[in-house]
């Protein structure tokens with residue numbers, strides 16, 4: 026006996042993983058990242074064939090590649106950026122836009138582990154990174170909505186607030202004088218919720234528009250080439 030034929034009309038294909046979710050979520054939420062949806066795509070890529078020679082070739086046109094290219098170009102070095110997909114459309118075009126100072130880990134615990142000197146050096150490196158983003162945006166006239174909007178660490182339990190108080194006290198001694206302790210009674214003004222037991226505000230932290238951050242720097246300093254690994 027040969028193989029049984031599927032009855033006509035029973036041509037169901039195997040489900041693609043995540044497909045159901047995709048179909049149901051598109052009805053209620055937008056899947057296109059906000060940054061990519063609210064700024065024009067990069068369209069100034071070089072059309073001509075790749076040059077036979079350049080001083081530096083950079084693979085990848087995200088934050089890392091573009092800022093490296095800018096640094097080279099500022100020194101008059103001939104730099105080519107090779108991007109397989111779309112410039113600033115991978116992680117750099119779909120992140121939170123937070124440009125934070127401070128550590129993600131609790132500073133008091135970090136200082137206990139590494140010593141105050143090392144922990145402070147680490148903390149200052151983040152300060153300096155945020156300052157660098159701000160100065161590049163200013164010097165290159167990049168209209169990316171860079172704003173010192175602040176970052177807040179929230180205490181969901183009373184003992185978390187005690188830890189934030191301790192961190193605030195250590196930071197205030199010359200490490201970061203721009204942190205502010207927010208007591209429980211005032212937290213509602215910051216986060217529109219009264220559920221938290223207070224918070225620590227880092228006023229030097231910033232936010233920016235991820236995709237617009239690339240627009241001017243890339244056109245000024247370099248030739249961006251699509252390298253055809255993943256043609257659109």
Ligand SMILES: Cc1cc2nc3c(=O)[nH]c(=O)nc-3n(C[C@H](O)[C@H](O)[C@H](O)COP(=O)(O)OP(=O)(O)OC[C@H]3O[C@@H](n4cnc5c(N)ncnc54)[C@H](O)[C@@H]3O)c2cc1C
Nearest residue numbers: 085086087088089090108109110115116117120121122123
């Ligand atoms: C959901 C999310 C939220 C985030 N939120 C934040 C945040 O709020 N704040 C923050 O500071 N960081 C955040 N990050 C991290 C931040 O976005 C990344 O650290 C940063 O964008 C990395 O930049 P990149 O240039 O190294 O990589 P990417 O932006 O991913 O760029 C790499 C590029 O290289 C290209 N490429 C790869 N291989 C090749 C190849 N062989 N040839 C040619 N091109 C190639 C890719 O197409 C891509 O365009 C977030 C990340 C994600 C995913």
